[in-house]
Amino acid sequence: MKSGKFWAWVVFALSAAYFFIPLLATFEFSLRLRRGVHSFDAYQIVLGDPRFQATFMYSVIAAIFTIILGVLVVVPAAYWIRLRLPQLRPIVEFITLLPLVIPAIVIVFGYIRMYGSNSPLPFLASDLGASSLLVIGYATLSLPYMYRAVDTGLRTIDVRTLTEAAQILGAGWSTIITKVILPNVLIAVLSGAFLTFAIVIGEFTMASLLNRPAFGPYLQNIGANRAYEPAALAIIAFAITWGCMSLIQILSRFAPKSANRPN
Amino acid sequence: MVEPFLSIQHVRKSYGTNTVVQDFSLDVEPGEFVSFLGPSGCGKTTVLRMVAGFEEPSAGKIVVAGKDITRLKPNQRNVGMVFQAYALFPNLTVAQNIAFGLKVGGMNKPDADRRVAEMLEIIKLPQMAERYPYQLSGGQQQRIALARAIAPKPKLLLLDEPLSALDAKVRVSLREEIRSIQKKLDITTIFVTHDQEEALSISDRIAVMYGGKAEQVGTPFEIYNRPATKFVANFVGTLNVLEGTVTDAAAGTVRVNSEQVSLKGKLNGSKSGDTLTLALRPEAISLGRQPGRDSSLSGEISEVHFLGSVIRVRVGIGGNTVSLDTFNSPATPPPAVGEKAEISFSSDDMLVLH
Numbered sequence: 161m162k163s164g165k166f167w168a169w170v171v172f173a174l175s176a177a178y179f180f181i182p183l184l185a186t187f188e189f190s191l192r193l194r195r196g197v198h199s200f201d202a203y204q205i206v207l208g209d210p211r212f213q214a215t216f217m218y219s220v221i222a223a224i225f226t227i228i229l230g231v232l233v234v235v236p237a238a239y240w241i242r243l244r245l246p247q248l249r250p251i252v253e254f255i256t257l258l259p260l261v262i263p264a265i266v267i268v269f270g271y272i273r274m275y276g277s278n279s280p281l282p283f284l285a286s287d288l289g290a291s292s293l294l295v296i297g298y299a300t301l302s303l304p305y306m307y308r309a310v311d312t313g314l315r316t317i318d319v320r321t322l323t324e325a326a327q328i329l330g331a332g333w334s335t336i337i338t339k340v341i342l343p344n345v346l347i348a349v350l351s352g353a354f355l356t357f358a359i360v361i362g363e364f365t366m367a368s369l370l371n372r373p374a375f376g377p378y379l380q381n382i383g384a385n386r387a388y389e390p391a392a393l394a395i396i397a398f399a400i401t402w403g404c405m406s407l408i409q410i411l412s413r414f415a416p417k418s419a420n421r422p423n
Numbered sequence: 424m425v426e427p428f429l430s431i432q433h434v435r436k437s438y439g440t441n442t443v444v445q446d447f448s449l450d451v452e453p454g455e456f457v458s459f460l461g462p463s464g465c466g467k468t469t470v471l472r473m474v475a476g477f478e479e480p481s482a483g484k485i486v487v488a489g490k491d492i493t494r495l496k497p498n499q500r501n502v503g504m505v506f507q508a509y510a511l512f513p514n515l516t517v518a519q520n521i522a523f524g525l526k527v528g529g530m531n532k533p534d535a536d537r538r539v540a541e542m543l544e545i546i547k548l549p550q551m552a553e554r555y556p557y558q559l560s561g562g563q564q565q566r567i568a569l570a571r572a573i574a575p576k577p578k579l580l581l582l583d584e585p586l587s588a589l590d591a592k593v594r595v596s597l598r599e600e601i602r603s604i605q606k607k608l609d610i611t612t613i614f615v616t617h618d619q620e621e622a623l624s625i626s627d628r629i630a631v632m633y634g635g636k637a638e639q640v641g642t643p644f645e646i647y648n649r650p651a652t653k654f655v656a657n658f659v660g661t662l663n664v665l666e667g668t669v670t671d672a673a674a675g676t677v678r679v680n681s682e683q684v685s686l687k688g689k690l691n692g693s694k695s696g697d698t699l700t701l702a703l704r705p706e707a708i709s710l711g712r713q714p715g716r717d718s719s720l721s722g723e724i725s726e727v728h729f730l731g732s733v734i735r736v737r738v739g740i741g742g743n744t745v746s747l748d749t750f751n752s753p754a755t756p757p758p759a760v761g762e763k764a765e766i767s768f769s770s771d772d773m774l775v776l777h
Contacts, residue, residue: 318508324477325510325568327497329524329575339523343514 190391202392211378219375223360226298227353230306235349238310239341242319256307259300264365271297290370297366302359306352313348350411354404362397428453428611429579434483436469443469445635454609456602458622461632467615471581474613476500487578503572507584509564511556517567518552524575542570545604562593569601573608580612586621598625619659623647631655653776656702663745665701669693680741684718689775700776707772708747710736710758716767724762738764
């Protein structure tokens with residue numbers, strides 16, 4: 161099947177070119193700030209900008225809280241559905257997919273109407289409340305990725321038997337989840353966490369409409385007013401996302417191995 | 424009569440309209456090894472899971488050491504369990520797996536370490552403490568699972584088909600090891616299996632289950648030699664089934680093919696003319712007339728299989744076929760297919776199946 165292999169490589173090369181050429185062009189463009197020579201001036205300006213540091217830190221902290229919220233909600237829910245309510249799985253899967261089909265702008269307008277300063281739950285009346293609402297919104301946006309990652313992790317272990325083995329040894333629910341289930345799906349949880357991180361770092365709509373000082377609106381602002389710095393920022397955002405993906409790959413090597421599937 | 428340690432009293436389990444266990448009762452003495460034997464779907468695992476607390480009985484009561492545990496959660500019962508699928512925690516080493524129940528129970532580290540070392544000695548795997556489950560064979564994993572189950576000194580040990588996933592050789596050695604550990608620790612044990620040889624070889628008593636009920640509870644000797652029902656007789660061991668007609672109920676004579684067999688005291692109210700199902704174990708039958716065997720039937724040899732030390736012979740008797748084994752003797756040639764043959768047996772060994 162030599163000709164089959166040849167065409168496979170052709171398709172691969174074309175796809176790689178489609179993906180990498182714009183990226184290389186953006187990178188090359190980001191180096192052109194100084195006339196006539198290639199330099200990292202645009203990166204220096206961006207990284208030295210206090211607004212970059214402030215907005216990036218804000219988004220990192222929002223991402224960390226989003227991940228914590230996501231883990232607290234998704235791990236017990238996915239575990240319980242696998243253990244006791246498998247008949248609900250299709251419904252829950254459908255619900256977790258909704259953030260992919262309902263635009264973020266619709267969700268955020270809903271939030272503004274529901275949680276405005278005159279509502280019974282006035283999240284938007286304070287900065288802390290608005291930031292909390294942003295984290296809740298991000299947790300919703302990352303639900304499809306977090307739920308799927310955790311559910312896939314749970315599929316690789318015999319949830320019911322491990323739970324029963326722990327129960328009969330005297331363990332209660334909190335011990336079972338923290339000592340047995342979570343360590344065995346930790347890599348899946350981390351995969352979900354890094355996907356969440358990548359989503360939160362670049363998210364614009366919710367942060368902008370809730371008027372939060374996040375990295376997404378900063379990116380948009382720089383992009384609208386500068387020439388070379390947005391290209392540098394795009395490359396930095398790519399590097400962060402790829403860094404997250406690489407971490408998932410590295411960490412997956414340390415996953416607890418099941419006896420049935422040692423590799 | 425020794426006070427029962429485990430008492431399962433009129434337990435029933437239904438899922439909607441489907442009743443999987445109906446009125447199951449059993450008393451188990453302290454230190455006794457009782458097997459639940461039966462085909463898939465007979466309810467044996469459900470009863471075990473009710474004793475463990477994973478299923479709640481729809482009716483009935485489960486008492487351990489005089490305490491009603493029917494509504495207690497599994498983690499409040501102090502029961503050890505070994506699962507078919509090993510169920511070792513993949514993220515923990517062997518030592519950590521064994522120590523899990525001890526830590527949950529609040530034992531301090533030095534005592535837990537001592538107990539883990541003791542358990543590893545008992546299961547003869549002291550060098551495996553730092554290995555992970557995926558680095559062990561199936562047999563080793565199941566021994567670790569056994570050590571983990573007995574480490575917290577449970578009142579009761581439950582074994583849910585622990586040997587089913589293992590290959591034949593390991594199965595035999597591990598079942599002997601389980602029995603020897605159970606005797607050494609004198610722990611009351613319930614063992615669920617569908618393998619009759621396993622149940623017969625290691626149990627003090629066997630409860631043969633079918634259709635959610637205990638068909639018979641007895642020692643392996645009783646179960647094998649005096650099966651109470653047709654199902655038990657068929658399920659446990661190999662059985663030759665013959666049709667017979669009661670010729671004289673008062674005298675206890677039954678006609679099989681065209682010959683009379685005396686079954687006095689076994690007819691259980693059958694009337695003359697009734698058709699009976701009779702059964703004979705292969706080892707109760709001899710080829711040719713033998714001293715001490717009071718009954719015989721004539722037929723024709725239909726099959727001969729040379730199996731080395733044993734020769735399996737099938738003899739057609741009327742519409743029935745009887746299978747028997749004879750020892751191979753180099754001096755005697757095996758019987759030939761088509762030869763006329765007479766089989767003899769003691770009428771005491773003939774079972775009347777109800």
